[in-house]
Amino acid sequence: MLKEEQESIRVDIHEGCGRVKFYWLLALADCKTLKAVVEFRHVSSDQHHAISASQAAAAAAESETCRFCGSSPASVDVLVPGRVCSQADCVRYCRNACTKTLSCGHFCAGIRDEQCCLPCLHGCVSESESESVLRQDADDMCMICFSEALSAAPVILLRCGHAFHAHCCDAALQRRWPGPRITFAFMLCPLCKRDMSHATLDDLMTPLTALRDDVQRKALMRLDYEGLRRVDTDQSLTSCQSTDDSVAVLAMDRYAYYMCYKCDKAYYGGEARCEQASSPARRAAFSDDYDPSELVCGACSDVSRAQMCVRHGADFLEYKCRYCCSVAVFFCFGTTHFCAACHDDFQRVTSLARSELPRCPAGPRLTQLTGDECPLHVQHPETGEEFALGCGVCRNAHTF
Secondary structure (H helix, E strand, C coil), X not given: CXXXXXXXXXXXXXXXXXXXXXXXXXXXXXCCCCCEEEEECCCCHHHHHHCCHHHHHHHHHHCCCCCCCCCCCCEECCCXXXXXXXXXXXXXXXXXXXXXXXXXXXXXXXXXXXXXXXXXXXXXXXXXXXXXXXXXXXXXXXXXXXXXXXXXXXXXXXXXXXXXXXXXXXXXXXXXXXXXECXXXXXXXXXXXXXXXXXXXXXXXXXXXXXXXXXXXXHXXXXXXXXXXXXXXXXXXXXXXXXXXXXXXXXXXXEEEEECCCCCCEEEEEEHHHHHCCCHXXXXXXXXXXXXXXXXXXXXCCCCCCXXXXXXXXXXXXXXXXXXXXXXXXXXXCCEEECHHHHHCXXXXXXXXXXXXXXXXXXXXXXXXXXXXXXXXXXXXXXXXXXXXXXCCCCCHHHC
C-alpha cells in the first residue's frame, strides 16, 4: 500500500534493470532474468519530509550505521572513513575500500590504492569532473552477484564503463567456466559483453585470454581442415575483420574443448551438438557433477602407444570412445576412454559384456545406428576396445 501523496509510480530502466524508488522502499528487477530484490528502508515519515534523496545518502554516510550493510551498531575503522560493523564480509570489504573522501562529501566507493577515484555513486559531479559520470548509482544492483547494491562493497569501474563489486569480478574469473566444457562467457561484462578489463584483473585475465586464443586457434584449424571456413578475398578490410570474428565464434561454438587435468592444455572433445543433444536434466547433472581429474587429453592418457605425429607431436592425439563411435573426452580408471555421453552413463555401459555392445556404427550410450558408415570415418576395432585415432589435425576432411 502506498501513501496518499504518492499518486504515481515511476519505473526507471538503469542498465537493463527496472527500478522503483520510494523513501521507504527500493525495488529492482533484472529485465532479462526477472530476478528481483526488494529493500525496505528504515526512514521515519518526519525524515521523509525533511530529507531529499541526495541528502538522505549523505545523512546515511554520517549516521551510526555500517557504510556497507547498513546494520547497527557499528564500530569505527581508523583507516576507512565512515563506520564499519564487525561482520566478516564488512571487515573484508573495509580492508579493500578506498580511504578517500570525494569533493562532494561522499565516501569513495572504489578500491584502495587506485590512482583515480571512482566517480561518485550518488551522481554528484564537480565542474572539474564533468565527464566522469557513472551510468549506475549506489542503489543499482551488482549484475554479477545480483544480491547486493553496488554501495554494499568496494566497486571497480571496468574500461567498458560499467561498475561491479571488485570481489564479484575476482570470484567470476577464479571460478571460470561451469561444467567440463571450456566456455568464456564468464570473462565478459554482463551488460555489454565486452571483456572485463581493469588493472586489478590483469593477473587473472592474462592466462584466460591466452587460453581463449589457444582454443580459438585450434578450433579454426579444425574448421579449415573440415573445409567449412569460407572468406571472400574481395571484401573490404573492415568487413573481413568482421567475417574473421564471426568465423572464430562459429568455430568455438561448433567444437567442444576441455582442459586436460595433467598438462593444463585444451584438447578437442567432439562437436558441441553431441553434448547438446542429451536431455536438459542429463546436461545439468553432467555440468554440476564431474571429476576434473578424469579430463585427460590423448597424449597424457596414451594407453596404446599411438604413433606420434611428425608435425604436431602428441598435442592433437585423439582417442575413440571405447563404447561408441565418438571422440573421447574422459579417461577413467587409468585404462578407459569415454565420450561425454557414455561417461554420463558409465555404470550401465561398463556393466555389459562385450558381446552385448553395439557394433559399428555405434552412437553414444550404446545406441545401434543404422547404415554402414562409421561417424568417425575410420576403420577401428570392435566396440569395447581402446583405439587411438591419431593426430586430429593431420586427418583430412574425409576422415574427421
